[in-house]
Amino acid sequence: MSNNPFPLSSEDLMRAYRTMRTIRDFEERLHVEFAKGDIPGFVHLYAGEEACATGIMMHLTDIDRIASTHRGHGHCIAKGVDVHEMMAEIYGKATGSCRGKGGSMHIADLSKGMMGANGILGAGAPLICGAALASRFRGDRGVGITFFGDGAANQGTVLESMNLAAAWNLPVIFVVENNGYAESTSVEYATAVDSYVDRASGFGMPGVTVDGMDFFAVHEAAGEMIARARDGGGPALLECNVARFFGHFEGDAQTYKAKGENDYNRENRDCLKIFRDRVCDAGAATRHDFALIDLEVASLIDAAVISAKNAALPQARELLTDVYVAY
Amino acid sequence: MSNNPFPLSSEDLMRAYRTMRTIRDFEERLHVEFAKGDIPGFVHLYAGEEACATGIMMHLTDIDRIASTHRGHGHCIAKGVDVHEMMAEIYGKATGSCRGKGGSMHIADLSKGMMGANGILGAGAPLICGAALASRFRGDRGVGITFFGDGAANQGTVLESMNLAAAWNLPVIFVVENNGYAESTSVEYATAVDSYVDRASGFGMPGVTVDGMDFFAVHEAAGEMIARARDGGGPALLECNVARFFGHFEGDAQTYKAKGENDYNRENRDCLKIFRDRVCDAGAATRHDFALIDLEVASLIDAAVISAKNAALPQARELLTDVYVAY
């Protein structure tokens, strides 16, 4: 398409949209299914924050590694983890990414460079330093991205890792997904700074804050950081200001939010709408193009839910396997 | 004395000197006694860094609390812990500050607001936040000071505590004693920043770097921070650039240091000499005044060593006591 003013090809634009749409539908659907009582355990939805995962992951291949959080579905999908397997995992089925043993908080696919959602805040930061170190020893030019929330940003593990990455000049991008809340506690309460980017220079790395609801802003900032890290320029900190459309986990009454906050965000800060409008307005794609993707994704998610529901639970003997490679 | 241009009374000047001299002699003597093989365990000497502990502690009373490090003798002495009991503790005697159970790395005296040397790097930072919190609940205007080295500054515990103190606006001063080395590893290797003060703003607190070999510089900077914290102005970070005159611990061959580094420091950066010269030059005291203190301190340390050596070891039944208040 000749009238494409964006730094992505039209295929990549549509790929980005498809990723964001897949995340959104995956999460919206989980919200519905969870309410029915079919889904076991804690489920933390990423809906609203899609542009962040997607804008970053568009720069990565399987050689690059990410470490995710308890709110990991979006990162997984954007990194290429199979949606059917993810859904089955969340239902605790034998066909899941982790054969039902991990659940929502532990989806991983090392073959895709996805080193795991994580139930422990901040735990991914050291791990990704290790992944980046491995890349350096192998000379494969891989970079590592570690995601954490505005709450987890205050874990010592994350802060230590920033220093380690800077001291060793590791190709690591630290991504704070600042959605304003850690469970019910606001970021204003939990810190005395306006922006986490203020911390970057104290560890010796550059930092940038972007509107995380704007795919293009994330994509651009992440692109520069990733390219720099890949070329040996060292780590960086990227703060994405985002909004989560749902509660902390499914079941959260969200009484700590301002009245109308969710509605406002859905109306004015929806990364999918913003993306679609900008691309259509620029004439780089049509509303019809988007609608087609919406349909495709809807049926993908439908199929994933149906097959997850129909899949078998793990068998009893699975309880004892996979603790060690050999014991 | 009318010709006293310093912000301390002449008694306080002499008190400061006496403290520094006591620390110096205590440490120099331990160095000698350790070499004889009489002193058990690890001993980390503070010699060289006296101005830092002393310049800060001059602002404190027993209501204020400090948390110290593995290199804690100087902090203890400056906070008023009994020198005889300290020496006995280091010899592992029943008359020691901890009745011989703690040793050099665990000297404490809660009645003096000294919450313990610590064998775990960075561990004092959360504890002092708690002390400051207790002061706030009691309304006693006490402040807390936590000391840590340039190495321990990279412990997550310390970094988390900075955020906690800032978020809660606690009266805590974070003091980095930057002596350039963590064991044999240089601060340049371990971080990518020139100064730890660069981290303060990222947590939302002011920070200042001073020449930690200059008592007056430390005293002034600490005084402002402590007064501000006492009045509810919140935490601050103070970096004191210092030099340790001995090895990391007794027995360290110090091959990682530059040739002549220790000699240079002893010659040009000795806080005791600098202090004495400035005070004498200003005419606020005479060399004779200082010499008298030197003599007094020398005999204090002598007496402490003799009584420590002669003191009894803890008795066997002590092994099992003091684990719980009641069990």
Next chain:
Amino acid sequence: MTRKISFKTAINEALDLEMTRDPSVIMLGEDIVGGCGAPGEADAWGGVLGVTKGLYAKHGNRLLDTPLSESAYIGAAIGAAACGMRPVAELMFIDFVGVCFDQIFNQAAKFRYMFGGKARTPVVIRTMVGAGFRAAAQHSQMLTPLFTQLPGLKVICPSNAYDAKGLLIQAIRDDDPVIFCEHKNLYSAECDVPAESYTIPFGEANVVREGKDVTIVSYGLTVHRALDAATTLAQKDRIEADVIDLRTLSPIDWDTVLESVEKTGRLVVVDEANPRCSIATDVAAYVAQHAFGALKAAPQMVTAPHTPVPFSPSLEDLYIPTADAVVAAVGKTIARAKAA
């Protein structure tokens, strides 16, 4: 006045009573108030499962929400305790101990000893333990053995609302660091609980069922599995079990355990922890050493397997020791005794 209330409410009541009684009691934890400083309701959460709900309304800023920095705020609770406060810190899940373990085991636990008896650290760390919540490997562990191993700590794990209230009040008044383990799958279990304040001393086990044939020792959730097993055994095989609820793991009430084994000659220990170096081995070994002469058969241990906690309900349901497994273990002690 005694009413039926839940374990969760009993905990809340204990905290409320002690905060009212003693101004040095403060509380720290993640979202224990919830929404402090946010535009919405201030007392929004009252803890991740609502256990501390309502306390902020009554006790105001003596409850502190914390940044997500367990080392810092658990350590601050410990430091405040060493300075005369009686803080109750909440470690949301015991599984998170890995990010703040040092403050607990090298600081709080050792102050008194290292400082030659000159320190007191009356801190309580309330924390959720146990499986059965579909919360997977990092939110479901029964790490009681790790804390019981460590000198200087006290470890409590109640099995019902009555004990929870009395033991928590005791824990808050206790002068040593206490790890107070609340099984999340017991939170809604109700029983009769007095409205007033009362304490249950540490180191006193509870004989929750009397019998002469076999001693079953447990704590926390699995006490109920043990009781179910005892009912089955009585009904089906006329085997009468003494069921002992340890209640406090450190200190532990060896006398009650030994007395029971002296009577029954048979021991089954039921522990939701993993098998190695567990509470199960602790009890079995102690009994083997100190009541060997009384034992008519090999002591049996029923524990979780040597695996992390699986997510899938089909696997997790096999993870926690079942009443059937307890029945089978009792069967072994009887069969062997007969065979011998």
Next chain:
Amino acid sequence: MTRKISFKTAINEALDLEMTRDPSVIMLGEDIVGGCGAPGEADAWGGVLGVTKGLYAKHGNRLLDTPLSESAYIGAAIGAAACGMRPVAELMFIDFVGVCFDQIFNQAAKFRYMFGGKARTPVVIRTMVGAGFRAAAQHSQMLTPLFTQLPGLKVICPSNAYDAKGLLIQAIRDDDPVIFCEHKNLYSAECDVPAESYTIPFGEANVVREGKDVTIVSYGLTVHRALDAATTLAQKDRIEADVIDLRTLSPIDWDTVLESVEKTGRLVVVDEANPRCSIATDVAAYVAQHAFGALKAAPQMVTAPHTPVPFSPSLEDLYIPTADAVVAAVGKTIARAKAA
């Protein structure tokens, strides 16, 4: 070629051989090189007690000194392991685990299970354990039970230079996370060690002395106390002890232990750890459950007391189980057997 070398040298040799053999082996730790970037000698320390001295000269930047951030660098070792490297990380003293425990027990230990068998984490964490160094409460602990408790970890604790070398090479080649515990008071102990590479499989205990009267089980430093006790028993009382050095605690070689107890009928377990939920209770309980019929007397446990490690030499010398205590415990198993 076999020479007498120290435990310390044996560790150094194992590391050297594996780094030479396998380019994916890297090393991370505080001052394991020493003085990187400083004006002085680069290979200054080679670890706090010189164990890794000289390796930097040979293997260069495959050894990394680290900032003092255990969570970050131990976690980095684990992350690198999950990405195909074979890192050997040094946690200077096991006592420091409190600042990085999560990375070990919730990450490394659980990856494989949580990820449905799709991960491998071949990381070795070398660490100093044990008392006797006058290093006091925070640098002297024997925390082996904490790690043995946790599924997903392997726990090794050799008692001599020969085993140290073979077990460390095995640990580096092993595909699971290994906690490799080096007793600091054994570092200078020498024995015959081949210059070549060799491995000792995990889960194979070593019968270091044969006897028919009593089984003494131990590991690490206290193996030597057990051997001293066995010599005394033989000389004074003509009691012949089977002495078993477990070598690896997880996995553990139950067969060898059971076989010995079947033969002797008497068990004494010697453990430098604190008594509760210890390796001692683990072994005693397992034997009581699985070899009850063979036991002629109550199994005895000889452990450190339920206290932190004291500083003063006069107290610390009473802390680690002595040969006398082992002799006394053996005496009890014999006396009781006679009395019974």
